[in-house]
Amino acid sequence: MSLLTVGTVAFDSIETPYGKADRVVGGACTYISLAASYFTNDINLVSVVGDDFPDSELKYMKKRGINLDGLDIKEGEKSFFWAGKYHDNMNKRDTLATELNVLADFNPKLPASYKNSKYLMLGNLTPEIQMKVIKQMKKRPKLIVLDTMNFWMDIAMPALKKVIKKVDVLTINDEEARQLSGEYSLVKAAKVIHKMGPKYLIIKKGEHGALLFQGEKMFYAPALPLAEVFDPTGAGDTFAGGFIGYIAKTGNTSFENMKRAVIYGSAMASFCVEEFSIGKLKKLNARTINSRVKKFSSLVNFKLD
Amino acid sequence: MSLLTVGTVAFDSIETPYGKADRVVGGACTYISLAASYFTNDINLVSVVGDDFPDSELKYMKKRGINLDGLDIKEGEKSFFWAGKYHDNMNKRDTLATELNVLADFNPKLPASYKNSKYLMLGNLTPEIQMKVIKQMKKRPKLIVLDTMNFWMDIAMPALKKVIKKVDVLTINDEEARQLSGEYSLVKAAKVIHKMGPKYLIIKKGEHGALLFQGEKMFYAPALPLAEVFDPTGAGDTFAGGFIGYIAKTGNTSFENMKRAVIYGSAMASFCVEEFSIGKLKKLNARTINSRVKKFSSLVNFKLD
Numbered sequence: 359m360s361l362l363t364v365g366t367v368a369f370d371s372i373e374t375p376y377g378k379a380d381r382v383v384g385g386a387c388t389y390i391s392l393a394a395s396y397f398t399n400d401i402n403l404v405s406v407v408g409d410d411f412p413d414s415e416l417k418y419m420k421k422r423g424i425n426l427d428g429l430d431i432k433e434g435e436k437s438f439f440w441a442g443k444y445h446d447n448m449n450k451r452d453t454l455a456t457e458l459n460v461l462a463d464f465n466p467k468l469p470a471s472y473k474n475s476k477y478l479m480l481g482n483l484t485p486e487i488q489m490k491v492i493k494q495m496k497k498r499p500k501l502i503v504l505d506t507m508n509f510w511m512d513i514a515m516p517a518l519k520k521v522i523k524k525v526d527v528l529t530i531n532d533e534e535a536r537q538l539s540g541e542y543s544l545v546k547a548a549k550v551i552h553k554m555g556p557k558y559l560i561i562k563k564g565e566h567g568a569l570l571f572q573g574e575k576m577f578y579a580p581a582l583p584l585a586e587v588f589d590p591t592g593a594g595d596t597f598a599g600g601f602i603g604y605i606a607k608t609g610n611t612s613f614e615n616m617k618r619a620v621i622y623g624s625a626m627a628s629f630c631v632e633e634f635s636i637g638k639l640k641k642l643n644a645r646t647i648n649s650r651v652k653k654f655s656s657l658v659n660f661k662l663d
Numbered sequence: 664m665s666l667l668t669v670g671t672v673a674f675d676s677i678e679t680p681y682g683k684a685d686r687v688v689g690g691a692c693t694y695i696s697l698a699a700s701y702f703t704n705d706i707n708l709v710s711v712v713g714d715d716f717p718d719s720e721l722k723y724m725k726k727r728g729i730n731l732d733g734l735d736i737k738e739g740e741k742s743f744f745w746a747g748k749y750h751d752n753m754n755k756r757d758t759l760a761t762e763l764n765v766l767a768d769f770n771p772k773l774p775a776s777y778k779n780s781k782y783l784m785l786g787n788l789t790p791e792i793q794m795k796v797i798k799q800m801k802k803r804p805k806l807i808v809l810d811t812m813n814f815w816m817d818i819a820m821p822a823l824k825k826v827i828k829k830v831d832v833l834t835i836n837d838e839e840a841r842q843l844s845g846e847y848s849l850v851k852a853a854k855v856i857h858k859m860g861p862k863y864l865i866i867k868k869g870e871h872g873a874l875l876f877q878g879e880k881m882f883y884a885p886a887l888p889l890a891e892v893f894d895p896t897g898a899g900d901t902f903a904g905g906f907i908g909y910i911a912k913t914g915n916t917s918f919e920n921m922k923r924a925v926i927y928g929s930a931m932a933s934f935c936v937e938e939f940s941i942g943k944l945k946k947l948n949a950r951t952i953n954s955r956v957k958k959f960s961s962l963v964n965f966k967l968d
Contacts, residue, residue, distance in 0.1 A: 543892070566871040585850040621967075660922040
């Protein structure tokens with residue numbers, strides 16, 4: 359079923375202990391849409407790029423079923439650019455450069471055909487832009503998922519809380535859950551955040567997996583321990599894309615199915631980190647994905663006697 | 664089946680954001696033995712205390728099936744004492760005082776009846792003492808588990824490596840696995856540590872759960888997300904006690920059964936942190952433990968479609 363994805367389509371320059379990648383394809387919406395495209399081919403993308411964004415990459419996205427009618431290509435302007443360097447343990451990174459470029463005055467306009475999309479995935483962006491997208495929908499989507507980060511909590515908490523109130527699923531990391539709720543315990547944080555609006559909360563813990571909360575219900579998905587994490591950029595977005603893609607494919611928003619969606623999201627994220635940029639995300643198929651998901655199953659599965 | 668437990672029986676003074684506890688019962692062997700006593704009542708304890716250790720606590724341990732023939736009670740001397748203060752997030756702590764007292768010249772002597780124990784749990788102590796215990800065994804136990812910490816890696820790595828070579832299961836935390844192996848990735852660390860001797864490796868990650876490795880096999884047990892962690896002291900020892908207690912009860916060292924043992928250990932640790940000292944460990948029974956284990960099952964269990 360139709361999925362609307364919103365977020366950045368951009369360039370990244372990345373340095374990790376394993377090497378460097380200069381001005382490679384990145385952006386939350388790129389990762390989200392590509393990950394989701396392995397589950398559904400009815401994807402409506404909303405974003406903005408400059409005329410420097412490679413046509414070949416756009417063609418590839420179209421080939422994977424991603425509708426680019428909502429991609430604003432600004433002539434004579436440059437795409438959003440981020441540069442960062444990861445520390446040895448990959449858990450911390452320094453931002454070396456952020457050039458907003460086309461993003462500075464991004465004002466998303468949804469094509470008419472997008473306005474009835476059944477699922478909405480709002481990638482990390484200013485809360486105001488996320489709100490603008492929600493307001494343009496003709497019908498309230500069956501499920502709205504919002505990803506955000508500490509940066510918006512620091513500088514735009516009131517606007518962020520307004521948009522959080524309107525969504526069904528919030529995805530943030532553990533530190534952000536603590537910042538947003540003022541509670542250190544994630545169990546207590548979830549209770550506070552539920553009261554802010556979202557019925558579901560997904561707390562991403564990087565190499566330690568992810569927690570899904572719905573009221574008193576709780577589900578813990580591990581991250582797959584990997585011999586090598588090559589580049590963590592985009593892992594959270596890829597997780598979100600796999601999650602919402604699986605929901606859109608199955609059309610089922612029960613807690614049981616959300617658990618599976620979290621596992622599929624985790625599996626997609628485990629691929630993402632194996633290569634720079636979207637390198638690995640271009641090489642997958644249903645077989646490799648299902649085989650990875652089975653690894654998750656055997657990793658945590660146990661039988662009581 | 665008979666289980667030999669070795670380690671400290673001691674006093675702790677603890678400060679956490681929830682309160683203070685002054686000179687309460689602690690020590691690795693106390694936590695290990697009490698946790699194990701919920702699974703087997705054939706436990707042989709080896710440790711040393713001063714004459715300041717309360718008789719009532721020793722009586723309680725005996726009542727729980729813990730044989731104290733191997734507990735050396737030194738007249739006119741004081742028990743080992745540790746004082747520590749936890750930071751707000753409970754993941755870091757400062758040691759405020761360490762008084763070795765009777766531990767300074769502890770030379771464990773195994774009563775004859777201990778020397779055929781089928782399972783051996785070596786709690787955190789100097790590697791030399793751990794080795795002395797192994798050498799006194801008449802028959803090689805079916806399974807030897809060793810717990811240690813970064814302190815011994817810093818000051819006694821050669822002796823530690825010698826004793827690690829002789830054990831089947833090593834339990835350490837993630838930072839210690841990295842220090843011991845020189846590898847950041849836990850998957851790579853496990854491979855290096857397997858080559859040092861232990862067929863099994865358990866990496867404890869505190870609030871993020873535990874990983875069990877055996878060659879290419881890997882199992883991930885979550886920690887139960889709790890609303891309140893009251894006092895983390897002894898959680899790792901309680902985990903080890905629950906683990907080896909379950910193995911001793913079932914007499915089964917297959918990987919499938921070790922998975923269950925890791926879950927039982929995690930369940931016992933989740934109780935331990937709910938009160939100061941051994942407070943909560945005194946209040947359990949088979950029903951409360953099984954109900955907690957079921958929570959772990961529903962926390963991670965998912966069905967693929």
